[in-house]
Amino acid sequence: MPAGKGKGAGPGTPKRRARTAGDMRTPTPKAGRTVSSQRWITRQLRDPFVADAKAQGYRSRAAFKIIEIDDKFHLLAPGKRVLDLGAAPGGWTQVAVERVEPAEGRGAVFAVDQLEVNPIAGATAVMLDVSKQDTLPTLQELLGGPVDVVLSDMAPAASGNRTVDALRAASLADDAFATAEHLLRRGGSFAAKLMRSGQETQFVVSLRDRFDAVRTFKPKSSRQDSAEIYVVATGFKG
C-alpha cells in the first residue's frame, strides 16, 4: 500500500498536501511516456480552449480559430458552399455546418482529409490526400460545381524541426491554393494556415494578383508560441 494511504499511514508518515485545481491539471509522470508527450498532455490539460471545445461539443480546439476568423472576415453564411481541407477531426467542419446551415439544395459543407473524418451531420466527408494529382478531378466530381469558400487548416505531422515543418506547411498551402483556384467561384474566399518563416510572405503576395483583398491574421486561440498564422483572401478574381 502506498505511503500516506489507508491503515499503514501512521502518525510519523508525512501528510500529503491537499490537491489544488492546479495540481489536478498536472498529470502524474508515467513510465514509458516521453518528455515531449508528457509536456503535450500537461499543455492540453491546462489549455482553456481544450476545455471549452469539450464543453461545447467541438471535436478540436481548432474550432475556435475558424470562429475567430469568420467573426472577423465573414466568410461563412447560410446557403454557402464550403470546402474544408485538412478537416480531421472536424472542429472547423462543425463550425462551417453551424454557420452555413446546409439544407436541401441550399448550402453544403465538404470535409476532406487524408485521415478519416468521422461523420458530421450536415457535411460530406471524404478521405483524400490533397497533395496527390488525382485528388482534384475526384473533388470536382464530388462537388458538382464551384464553391464559395475554400478553407485549409492542413498541417504536416510535426518533425520537431521548425525549418522542415515550415517548408512542409508552405507546400501544403500551395497545394490548398492549387486546389482552390479550380474550385472557387468568382468572388469566393480562401483561408489557409501558414507557418511564419519569412518565406510565407511570398505566398501571401502571390495571392494578391488573384483576390481583391488579402490579409493575415493570428487568432487568439492560436497558441502564441506557435509559428502558425492564417491568410484570408476574399474576392477571387478567377
Ligand SMILES: C[S@@+](CC[C@H](N)C(=O)[O-])C[C@H]1O[C@@H](n2cnc3c(N)ncnc32)[C@H](O)[C@@H]1O
Ligand atoms: C491541424 S489538423 C486540422 C484540424 C481541423 N481543422 C479541425 O478543426 O479539427 C491538420 C490536418 O491536416 C491534414 N492533412 C495534412 N496533410 C494533408 C494532405 N496532404 N491532404 C489532406 N489532409 C492533410 C492532417 O491529416 C490533419 O488532420
